Every structure is written in C-alpha cells, then in structure tokens.
Amino acid sequence: MISFITRRLLLGVMTVWLISILSFIIIQLPPGDFVDAYIAQLSSSGSQVSAAEAENLRQLYGLGEPFYVQYGKWLARIVTGDFGESMEWRRPVTEVIGDRLWLTLLLSFAALLVTWGLALPIGIFSAVRQYSFADYAFTLVGFIGIAVPNFLLALMIMYFSFVWFGASVGGLFSAEMALAPWGWAKVWDLMKHLPLPALILALGGTAQLIRIMRANLLDELRRPYVVTARAKGLSETRTILKYPVRAALNPFASNIAYLFPYLVSGSIIVSIVLGLPTVGPLLVKALVAQDMFLAGTIVLLLGVMTVVGTFISDLVLMWVDPRIRHQMD
Amino acid sequence: MAQIDSEKYAVATQLQLTWWRFRRHKLAMISMVLLAVFYLLAIFADFLATQDPHATDARTSYIAPQPINLFDENGFNPHVYGIRGVRDMRTFKLVYTVDTSRKVYIDFFGRGYEYNLFGLFPTDRHLMVLINPERGDGIYILGTDLLGRDLWSRLVVATRVSLTIGLVGVTISLFLGVLLGGISAVYGGMVDTVIQRTIEVIRSMPTIPLWLGLAAALPNHWSVLQIYFAITIIISLLAWTDLARVVRGKFLALKEEDFVMAAELAGASQGRIIFRHMLPSFASHIIAAVSLALPAMIISETSLSFLGLGLRPPAISWGILLQDAQNIQTLALAPWLLISAIPVVVVILGFNFLGDGLRDAADPYG
Numbered sequence A: 001m002i003s004f005i006t007r008r009l010l011l012g013v014m015t016v017w018l019i020s021i022l023s024f025i026i027i028q029l030p031p032g033d034f035v036d037a038y039i040a041q042l043s044s045s046g047s048q049v050s051a052a053e054a055e056n057l058r059q060l061y062g063l064g065e066p067f068y069v070q071y072g073k074w075l076a077r078i079v080t081g082d083f084g085e086s087m088e089w090r091r092p093v094t095e096v097i098g099d100r101l102w103l104t105l106l107l108s109f110a111a112l113l114v115t116w117g118l119a120l121p122i123g124i125f126s127a128v129r130q131y132s133f134a135d136y137a138f139t140l141v142g143f144i145g146i147a148v149p150n151f152l153l154a155l156m157i158m159y160f161s162f163v164w165f166g167a168s169v170g171g172l173f174s175a176e177m178a179l180a181p182w183g184w185a186k187v188w189d190l191m192k193h194l195p196l197p198a199l200i201l202a203l204g205g206t207a208q209l210i211r212i213m214r215a216n217l218l219d220e221l222r223r224p225y226v227v228t229a230r231a232k233g234l235s236e237t238r239t240i241l242k243y244p245v246r247a248a249l250n251p252f253a254s255n256i257a258y259l260f261p262y263l264v265s266g267s268i269i270v271s272i273v274l275g276l277p278t279v280g281p282l283l284v285k286a287l288v289a290q291d292m293f294l295a296g297t298i299v300l301l302l303g304v305m306t307v308v309g310t311f312i313s314d315l316v317l318m319w320v321d322p323r324i325r326h327q328m329d
Numbered sequence B: 001m002a003q004i005d006s007e008k009y010a011v012a013t014q015l016q017l018t019w020w021r022f023r024r025h026k027l028a029m030i031s032m033v034l035l036a037v038f039y040l041l042a043i044f045a046d047f048l049a050t051q052d053p054h055a056t057d058a059r060t061s062y063i064a065p066q067p068i069n070l071f072d073e074n075g076f077n078p079h080v081y082g083i084r085g086v087r088d089m090r091t092f093k094l095v096y097t098v099d100t101s102r103k104v105y106i107d108f109f110g111r112g113y114e115y116n117l118f119g120l121f122p123t124d125r126h127l128m129v130l131i132n133p134e135r136g137d138g139i140y141i142l143g144t145d146l147l148g149r150d151l152w153s154r155l156v157v158a159t160r161v162s163l164t165i166g167l168v169g170v171t172i173s174l175f176l177g178v179l180l181g182g183i184s185a186v187y188g189g190m191v192d193t194v195i196q197r198t199i200e201v202i203r204s205m206p207t208i209p210l211w212l213g214l215a216a217a218l219p220n221h222w223s224v225l226q227i228y229f230a231i232t233i234i235i236s237l238l239a240w241t242d243l244a245r246v247v248r249g250k251f252l253a254l255k256e257e258d259f260v261m262a263a264e265l266a267g268a269s270q271g272r273i274i275f276r277h278m279l280p281s282f283a284s285h286i287i288a289a290v291s292l293a294l295p296a297m298i299i300s301e302t303s304l305s306f307l308g309l310g311l312r313p314p315a316i317s318w319g320i321l322l323q324d325a326q327n328i329q330t331l332a333l334a335p336w337l338l339i340s341a342i343p344v345v346v347v348i349l350g351f352n353f354l355g356d357g358l359r360d361a362a363d364p365y366g
Helices: A002-028 A035-044 A049-059 A068-080 A093-097 A100-126 A135-146 A150-165 A184-193 A195-221 A224-231 A236-242 A244-248 A250-274 A279-288 A292-320 A323-326 B005-012 B016-021 B026-042 B151-187 B188-202 B207-216 B226-238 B241-255 B258-265 B272-306 B319-325 B327-335 B336-360
Strands: B069-072 B077-086 B094-117 B121-130
Touching: A002 A068, A002 B188, A002 B207, A093 A135, A093 A279, A093 A292, A100 A135, A100 A195, A100 A236, A100 A250, A100 A279, A100 A292, A100 B069, A135 A195, A135 B336, A150 A195, A150 A250, A150 B026, A150 B327, A184 A195, A184 B151, A195 A244, A224 A236, A224 B077, A236 A244, A250 A279, A250 B207, A279 A292, A279 B207, A292 B207, B005 B151, B005 B327, B016 B026, B016 B272, B026 B151, B026 B226, B026 B336, B151 B188, B151 B226, B151 B241, B151 B272, B151 B319, B151 B336, B188 B241, B226 B241, B226 B272, B241 B272, B258 B272, B272 B319, B272 B336, B319 B336
Parallel strands: none
Antiparallel strands: B069 B077, B077 B094, B094 B121
C-alpha cells in the first residue's frame, strides 16, 4: 500500500516536472525574447520602457543565459507564487485566471462523476439483460458517444436547443449571476447550469466504459462461481452485485488514471463551444495573442491540477478496491 | 462446418483465416467499404469538386443547398436553376430566389478550374461543370459559406486533407510505437522501466492544452505544407503510447511461445527471430491497433483546426470547415454548414467498427 502511494506520488512529480518543462518551452517558443515582445506591447499601448528597465527585466528572467538557468529562475519564481504578468491584460497572470481554474476543475470533476454514475449501472444492466431492447439502445448511444467528438456534440445540442426551444444553452451562470459575488444563490445557479456541459463532456468516456464494463461482466457471469452462488440460493441481485460486478470493476480501476486528464483536456474545447467561463477560452485567446506567460501558466496549472486530481482518484479507488491495496504489498 | 470446409480450414494460410474471420463481422465489412469510398473521394477530390474550393464571391454568400434536377421536358438532361440574389433593404441580407425559368445544364467531364490529378498530372476536367453559367450560378448541392465558396467542393478537398493527416500521423506514431515498444520488450530491465514510466507520464497529461500550446508556437510565415507536417508531428508525439503498449505486450507474450524457442535453439539470429518469426504473428494485432488509433488522430486534427490553432486557412480540413459553424448565430443563418460534421462522424465510426472487426479477426486460431 505504501509502495503503491509512493509509486503514484513519484509518477505525479515526474509528470509535473515534464509539464513544467513543456510549459516553459511554450513560453519560450515565439521568436525573439519575450522582453522584446513585452516592450513592443507596452509601447504600442503608449507607455515607454527605458533601456534600464528593459535590462532589469532581462536580468530578472535570466535572458541570454543557458536554457536551464532561465528555466531554473522561472521555476524559482513560480514556487513563490509569482507567475509573471499577462501582456494582454496588463495584470498578474494569477489575477486573470481567477475563478476560472476552479470552475474547470469543478466541470471536469462533475463529468467524472457523471461518467461513473452512468457507466456503472448501464454497463451492469446491459450485461445482465444482454440483447434486450435497452441493451441495443444503450449500445447505439454508446456508439454515438464514441463517434461524435464532444465539441461536435456541444455544437449540435446548442443548435437543436436553439431550433426547438429557442433557448441558448451556453454558460455556467445565468446573465444576472455571472458578475455577482459568490453566495448561495450563485452556487445554486451554477448547480443548475452544470449538468448539461458535464454530460456532454462525459459522454465519450462513458460510452467506452460501458462497453468495457459490459464485456467484462459478461465474461464473469459465465464463470462457475456464479452458478454456485445461484445454486446456493442467493437472490439474483445479491449474486450479481456481490461477486461478478466487483470482479468486473477492474477496468474502472485501470482506466481511472487516464480518464481525468482526458476530461480536463476535453473541457477546454467544450468550454469554447458552449462559452463556459473556464480556462479553455482564456487559453486559446492567450495563444492566439501570443500572451505566452498566461498561456504557459494555464498549461502548467492544468497539468498540476490533473496530476493532483488523478492522485486523489487513485487514493479513493485504493480505498474502494482491496485488490489494489493488497497487490502492492 | 462441412467436411470440405474443415479441410480447407486446416491448410489455409494465416492471412486467409484472418480474412474469413473478418468477413463474418458484418459491420466491419460495411465500414471497410464505406472507408474505401471515402478514400476514393479523397483521391479524386479535385475531380469531384464542382467549383474552385478557394474561389470567393460575395454575391453567392450563404446560398442554401440546391438540388440537381435530372429531367427536363426533353427527358434526361441534368440541370440546375439559375439563382438570383436580392438584397432585403431592411436587414441588408441577401435573399436568394430560384429562377425556374432559367435552366443551366450540366456538362459531365467538362472543363473547370485547373488542378493536378494525384498531385502529378495537370488537368482541368471535372465530373460536373455548368454549361455557360452566369455569374453566381453554380452546382450548390450542399450550399455555400459566408464567402460564397461551394461547400461540397470544399468538403471533398477537406476530406483529402483530414484523412491523409490521419494516415501520416499514424505512420509516425507506429514507427515510434514499434521502435520504443520493441526496445522496451527486447531489452527489459532499466530501459523497459524508463520507457514504461515515460508512457505513463505522457498518458497522464492533458493533451489538448499541450497540443494547443505547441501548435500556437508554429511560425506564422510557414507554408501550408510545413504547418501540415508540423501539426501531424505534434499530434503523433503524444499518440504513440498506445501502440507502444500493444507492441510490448505482444512481444512479451510471444517470447514465451514454443516456436520462438524452437527458432532460438535452431540458432536463428535475434533479428531473424524478431522479423521472420515474431513480427508476422502480431502484425495483425498492430493493424487492428492502428485502425483504432486513426480516428483519435482525425479527432485531434479536427479539434485543433476547429479552435483555429491547427491547420490555417487557406488550408481546408474538416476542422476548418467546422470552424465556420462555430457560433449559434451562423448556425441559425446557415444550418447546412453543420453538414461538414457528417463525414467526421461516419469516418470515426467506420474506423472504430473496422478496428473491432480486425481485432477479433487478428487471432484466427483463438
């Protein structure tokens, strides 16, 4: 158990480290150094930067020194919470990102819950009532979930809800709540808007999990121990839920580590289509405007968030599934 | 199975067995035919296009899809009606009316814009062009976009770009996957550990933000072709991990097989064992894995281009076409722009079914 946690923790640290390098590369990639870009940005908006100030900035970011020194300086400032300034917004990056990071996290987490909440019962149902009408219906929905990329799904839902109901489904808040300070009313408003985007985001992963769950459970249901359990007079529900389902849960265990990154990744593009106030639209805008500190920071924070989220879901799973606890000892 | 069949079964080659088994998978067969049709569309894209996909004309902006009429009073004589745009003086929107009195006839294998067939032979022959069109006339079977470009012509050209980007990307991923997966399995130990941990790290990163970041950093002055290859490489860099896992798993499983040991005892070199004995027996698994990896590639490219950070206009791909359909105002005005979504869905579904069929058929003795 300890070794499992250590392994996961090490993996997480490695991932964060690699993501930090990639984020830094993203910041560095545009031609010219970013102090030049920054100065150009400032002077185009009317303010002047003296040569001394520019030199100061260069010193601060270690420009002209080898890559690893620059990276080190950048990392050192990140650790103290200084992520740099957004050139476009002229404000510290952390301030620009604000609530958006937490809303991204919330959306991805909601999608994770939806994925599990749907895949588990539907997978069990489809396997137990194999070839029933409902099984075919779920299979069909599953194929749609796999074949329609979630941004397309979002587009279509938006279009049809506009045609049929004349209503726009975008956003995470209603218009009057968007700028309101946080309070119970706003949280309630968020809760009302959250299910649809979470469902759109979750469909792809859910479809895959249903297929895996169904196939695994079908294999388990044919095993002799199920016959034994029935022969001993266990009720049908108990027979199925107590043994084969638990054995078939394995894919949930092995896939979970990759489900969360997948959802975070998908949330970016779904948010853009639906106009959700997550980091997605901000990231794309920053990239298009070459506002690299903002973009790099968002990539880094998303990466860290994903790693933490995955680690937590691993822990939860370890707590639920005794096999993981014991196989590692 | 009849007696003769089982005799045939006993002497059939592995390829035949795989094919027989694959044939039983109806959906996979249908998908294979469908995908073949799509690739034919891609190969003959310019020939099938009715108009230059890049030609813009403000006077043909947002024309709804127009049918081709097959018969006129003299029998079979395919034609379209002339279209007249009138500006609504209150909304300043162009309103199109079909002028049924004016028939514009279609010439099969006629001359249109110039292109290179298969990228090699310059020609200007097209399947369908109009005879003596007036300005604004055209074969608009799927309608036009904001800039008055014909959606059908753009869609066939986009199909070529999106389908080949999938193939090129998968080829790169396959190379990386087989190389690293193979090294991982053959050498084992420390090398294996490093490669496997790297795969786990890559798989636990959110891919879209990273792709976006890398794609946005591509220089603006690059040509369409350079961007195309750069995007393909960016996508493949994170996509090879699944293939590497399949290859490594198969390698490790086969290592224990009797026929490998027999080859070893007979004194075959390591290279011969790998390429002559092991590779043929898991090639089918790799093909199945590839056909399951292809749709993911296509979705990645489509998503990137959709966000405006993948391929850039004047390149045409499914993502770029869908980018036009991005907001609800446009969709309300020109819902036919969503037609571009249909090939995306059909091709992804097709590859998934094909991959399923291949995976089942990959083990003909199982």
